[in-house]
Amino acid sequence: AQKITQTQPGMFVQEKEAVTLDCTYDTSDPSYGLFWYKQPSSGEMIFLIYQGSYDQQNATEGRYSLNFQKARKSANLVISASQLGDSAMYFCAMREGITGGGNKLTFGTGTQLKVEL
Amino acid sequence: DTGVSQNPRHKITKRGQNVTFRCDPISEHNRLYWYRQTLGQGPEFLTYFQNEAQLEKSRLLSDRFSAERPKGSFSTLEIQRTEQGDSAMYLCASSSLIYEQYFGPGTRLTVT
Numbered sequence: 001a002q003k004i005t006q007t008q009p010g011m012f013v014q015e016k017e018a019v020t021l022d023c024t025y026d027t028s029d030p031s032y033g034l035f036w037y038k039q040p041s042s043g044e045m046i047f048l049i050y051q052g053s054y055d056q057q058n059a060t061e062g063r064y065s066l067n068f069q070k071a072r073k074s075a076n077l078v079i080s081a082s083q084l085g086d087s088a089m090y091f092c093a094m095r096e097g098i099t100g101g102g103n104k105l106t107f108g109t110g111t112q113l114k115v116e117l
Numbered sequence: 118d119t120g121v122s123q124n125p126r127h128k129i130t131k132r133g134q135n136v137t138f139r140c141d142p143i144s145e146h147n148r149l150y151w152y153r154q155t156l157g158q159g160p161e162f163l164t165y166f167q168n169e170a171q172l173e174k175s176r177l178l179s180d181r182f183s184a185e186r187p188k189g190s191f192s193t194l195e196i197q198r199t200e201q202g203d204s205a206m207y208l209c210a211s212s213s214l215i216y217e218q219y220f221g222p223g224t225r226l227t228v229t
Contacts, residue, residue, distance in 0.1 A: 035217075103148060104175075110159055
């Protein structure tokens with residue numbers, strides 16, 4: 001079963017508009033972390049934002065915010081005021097557990113975002 | 118810049134040859150991870166080191182793959198008798214906390 005599901009293979013947004021990238025996850029572990037990474041065409045994975053399963057508030061980092069709905073097992077990324085440089089592939093990822101070797105990330109299939117003028 | 122570095126950035130090899138990739142993590146990070154990413158997919162976990170100890174290996178890591186991290190510093194990933202299916206981007210990441218993994222630029226392997 002897919003642990004991370006990203007249902008939007010591609011998204012378009014106009015410059016300066018906000019966009020939401022969807023991510024749902026599946027885990028039975030009560031302790032987990034959710035991440036979003038950006039991958040430009042150069043290939044490097046750039047960390048954007050993190051949300052812990054016990055965090056009470058939604059994470060925010062500059063123009064990025066994570067809409068965490070625990071009961072629905074969703075962790076959508078919201079990018080406000082889109083810029084041309086935001087055009088990239090975006091991956092949602094999950095880490096299960098908080099101790100020992102359980103630090104590996106499980107990634108979704110990604111969403112290709114294109115910001116248009 | 119003291120981020121994660123990987124060498125080489127690109128490698129083209131013929132089927133059956135051995136290849137070795139190197140990853141230099143962020144210096145204060147004691148955890149190091151290898152992932153593989155094929156076209157159109159997200160990265161898939163291969164293996165994980167804490168200091169010099171290899172603590173977890175994915176079933177994706179066949180007998181032809183071996184990874185080392187001598188002295189808990191840089192790491193190498195070797196693929197023996199390469200196959201066309203090994204063509205992928207190999208990503209290395211490091212972390213010192215349980216939260217964030219910082220990735221290197223990757224090594225793109227093409228097996229002809």
